[in-house]
Amino acid sequence: MTVGTGMSIVTCDIAVSLDGFAAGPHPTRELPFGDVVGTGEVLHSWMFDHHADDHRQEIAAILDAGAYVMGRGMFSPDTGPWDLDWTGWWGDEPPYRAPVLVLTHHERAPLTLGETTFHFVTGGLEDAMARARHAAGDRPVSVAGGAGLVNQCLRAGVIDELRLHVVPAVLDVPGATRLFDGVGRHDLEAVGARWTPEVTHLTYRRRAD
């Protein structure tokens, strides 16, 4: 095992509306980003289709991680025990191509889809982060969302670099989780911003203690 600079950094990318929503209130198997009309398209179309070329560097940064930590809601809208017949929204070739640690209360054997293996972690955030750091080695660990997991990570102080992808819409979704709700006070370092018509990319780092 190569040991380089020590612990890898923890990054977090999340696409949000101007008012901090990353999804509607009730994602379903058919509508991963919630039942607000167009929520998913408004938040994520910059990553797909012809827009993706304009955001190549940000997409590459997201996919540069050596492991990912993901909230269960990013993998499945179902609650309770797993329905093993349904393998999530990510299709046969999820983009991660690295271990993805999915936080859940329900045990499940690892699931490999294409070059990505989802591991289901029931030991809480600390356990998931430890396993992600181990898997990532010197490469970044990425917190993949959703907003609830990002808030949990902010409260726990584990995010080194927060990359917000802010779309020019106010969604105002009652009942959905809003980024930064209840995370406490954080003074960050503004590292940079890149404006595009579809999304403004804002990068923040945790200030040195």
Place this chain on the structure above:
Amino acid sequence: MTVGTGMSIVTCDIAVSLDGFAAGPHPTRELPFGDVVGTGEVLHSWMFDHHADDHRQEIAAILDAGAYVMGRGMFSPDTGPWDLDWTGWWGDEPPYRAPVLVLTHHERAPLTLGETTFHFVTGGLEDAMARARHAAGDRPVSVAGGAGLVNQCLRAGVIDELRLHVVPAVLDVPGATRLFDGVGRHDLEAVGARWTPEVTHLTYRRRAD
């Protein structure tokens, strides 16, 4: 009276934390931006002191309006009838140098401080906007805040250009008004962004109907 392009545009500048707070929950006469330690300084220091030079164009744009509409909380933390012995936070030379229409439930005679006259409007937002447009002529009308008034204006659809000045801090202030709370869905046009270490300036326009 000169009639140029017709109605002046309505702009709105507001300095907010990453989570959309523009003040703490309990402003006082001594602490205009609320009782969260440093709230006002975190949000507004870029406008003052040595930082102001770095934000000359944004400050000039704020002060370019021909009239301002302001929530009562931006003028006084007191509720109820006016205490005429106290003339607000703005000192002898408020920066506006134009009519400022302050929305309030309590009548008060106009108050001139330096080159700025505050007019106290009890007829609601529509009345205040009409008077501001009349006073501004062809120049912009500026919605000066706070967050409650901005939300009211967004709900009413009167803001043409929204200029957010986002400081790199999460304040998470329970009980304070959060920008965009309850304003409904808005799809905006992202016009531009300018990054600085102290604040990122983001400009949005209402999309043509």
